[in-house]
Amino acid sequence: MEKLIGMNKKKHFKGRISRIYSFKRRPPFFLFSLVTCMIFLMSISFYSGIYVDFKLDILEQKFEDSLTIQIPGTYGKTKKYHTNQLTKVINLIKQNPKIKKFNVITDQEAISLLEPWVGKNSLPKDIIIPTIIDLRVNKIKDFNIIQIEKKLKKISQNIKIFHNVKYIQPNLRTIKTIKIIVLTIVLITLLSLVFIIITSAKTNISLNSNTIEILHLIGARKNYIAKEFIIQNLIMGFSTTIIGLIIGFLCIIFIGSLYFENFYIDLIKATINLRYLTFVLFLPIIIPLFFCLITYLTIVNNLKKLP
Amino acid sequence: MIKLSKIYLNYGNNADILKNLDLKLTSGSFHFLTGPSGSGKSSLLKLLFLGHVPTSGKLSIFGKDISEISKPDLPILRRKIGVVFQDFRLLDHLTVIENVALPLQIAGARNRDIKDHVNELITWVGLNDKIDAFPNTLSDGEKQRIAIARAVIGRPSLLLADEPTGSIDSNQGDKIMHLFEELNKIGTTVIIATHDNSLVSQFDYPKLNLVNGKINRNE
Structure with missing residues (x-):
């Protein structure tokens, strides 16, 4: 090229030309806040759910493992x-x-x-x-x-011996009902979160359809185009999950502490339970990966429409 | 090298933009594509840079029938085509240098080579003081020069330019045309779509006059 256009060899740009532009193309704030809000709501319902579950388990266990001996x-x-x-x-x-x-x-x-x-x-x-x-x-x-x-x-x-659980049989049904209601709320927020993630990933891509078209026209392959958006949505998914979970946790601690003693200790104890801890730890991995999957599928679908 | 036979193009509204178009351009030729507004110049270019598929007819580029090229091979073909879009089509979130470097990056060139080429070309189009600027801070003329730099950086086999000198002054216009001529001398096929008769009259290249979707050759 230099021979072709016969120009001087003075170099002006000494820096590094980035190969990944995802960091430059920030997702629109409304998408970021939408996903964060949804994760926040989901985490509020989740933390409330595990607290209720933890407390009900203790109550249930209290009766389950106790007996009464009567000496008349x-x-x-x-x-x-x-x-x-x-x-x-x-x-x-x-x-x-x-x-x-x-x-x-x-x-x-x-x-x-x-x-x-x-x-x-x-x-x-x-x-x-x-x-x-x-x-x-x-x-x-x-x-x-x-x-x-x-x-x-x-x-x-x-002398008689009784299993105490029989005294709370009707209450056990109530406990089970409360647990089912809490689980339903958590599942509804989770489903809403899935829907919001799909919508956000798709919206983010449709807002950048012009970029996709230009990259496509100058010879970028499907994976090159997808990579840009996958990295961007991976970052968005991870950061929104972390922010949402932390704000949700702090919020539930604040609200719970107003009404219950030692609320935060009980909540931490409840969260440490293996199945819940696994959920909390895997969420920042699963959500970004889900974001990536939706992003990839949307880009592939968009590129199919282009010649 | 470029062969269009019985090409029809319409965008689904029943009105044919291009009608029964036959055209054969040899490799290394230089053509002006002229015609009034709405005559189909941009649509023809769109077909040539594979931005649209013809409604019917046969289109061959670099000796290959595009209907027979598999989807994974199309990006390779596109990399051999440099396009200067009328609306520039720069990526707003990338700086000048990143926009110009994009075709080389996509082609997988080494960073050092990219930097050398990009620096030289940006200096040549006179925008070395705006390397880190974003397109939305540039004038139309500057954007056009960036678009031209991006189109030629990969040393394309086919260069398609839609009104490439429309937004720049005559001095810059002359420089750009000189660059296109130099590229043509080393074998690049150049097609410039314009309705600027003064530009066309300055050069002795063949003209393809597009009227109502049909071509009249004016050698």
Whole structure:
């Protein structure tokens, strides 16, 4: 070329001519903010969802792994007889390694529980108050209730053991319903996010259709054109996800802390749960990759329309 | 080298822009494509730079029938064609140097070679002080010179220019025409579409006069 046009050899440009222009072609702010907002909303619903799930799990677990032993105050027997039965039961509990902890409800507590029905100080002093023992086991599935029930019956036929979960059966259905509602909300926001990503990637490309056409006309191959937009949308996908997740997290911490104590500790504990942590960590990878896929398909589709 | 036989072109509104066009241009020739506005000059150029496919007829470029060229091979063919668009078609987000360098980058040239060629060409078109400027800060004349630099940087086998001197002064126009002549001397086929009769009359090259979608040759 220099021989052809016979010009001087003075060089004016010493810098580097970039081969990737994606950094120069910033996506329009409205697309960036739209995706960020959607990820923010999705993260709010997601964090709320995992918090609710975490709390409901704790509640469920509390009843699931707990049992109650009732030692009735036998008619005609002495207080000593009752205390003797209680000691035997406690020894039996202590011998069982699968029982994590137990709590004997004191007479005072039991009396106060009866107060709404029988009134204050109305119980005769010589009456033997039934004793309630609250048991916590490591895992209810590994715990043999029938076996311990047999041993309790040997101490007294009147001693009973209950699985506490039966007291909250109707509440369990409510818990399940709440969980389904929360999951539905998270799924709806996720689907909306998918829709927004598809729309944003397509809009970004249609706004640059002129660039695609020029590159195509001067001999750029499909992959060269796609590369430019893929890098751009990869950056947009990654940055919007990170920003959306962080703002969502901070926002939910702020709102939650107004209403609940130790909210942020519980939320962090909930997020650390492997399945949720995987979701949070993979989101900044999955969203940009999804962006890239949509970008590539849209460009290929656009190029098909060109001669 | 370029052969059009029985070419028809319409954009789907039933009115034929080009009608039964037959044309044969040899390799290394220099032609002016003239004709009134709306005669189909730009459409003919569009066919030649593969920006549109003919509605019917046979178009061969570099001895190859374009209907027989596979899609993956078309970019290679396009790289041999330099185009100066009437509306410049520069990429607004790229600087002057990046716009000019684009065809070489697309062709996979080395950075050092790109820099050498781009610097020389930009200096030659007189825009070395605007290397880092963006197209939207340039005048039409400057944009046109950038568009010309981009079209010729890859040393194309076929150069198509749509009103290449329309927005530049006569001095710059002469320089540009000189560049086109120099390119033609080393074998580039040049077709310049213009309705500037004063420009056409300055040179002794054959004219293709396009009227109502048909060509009259004026040698």
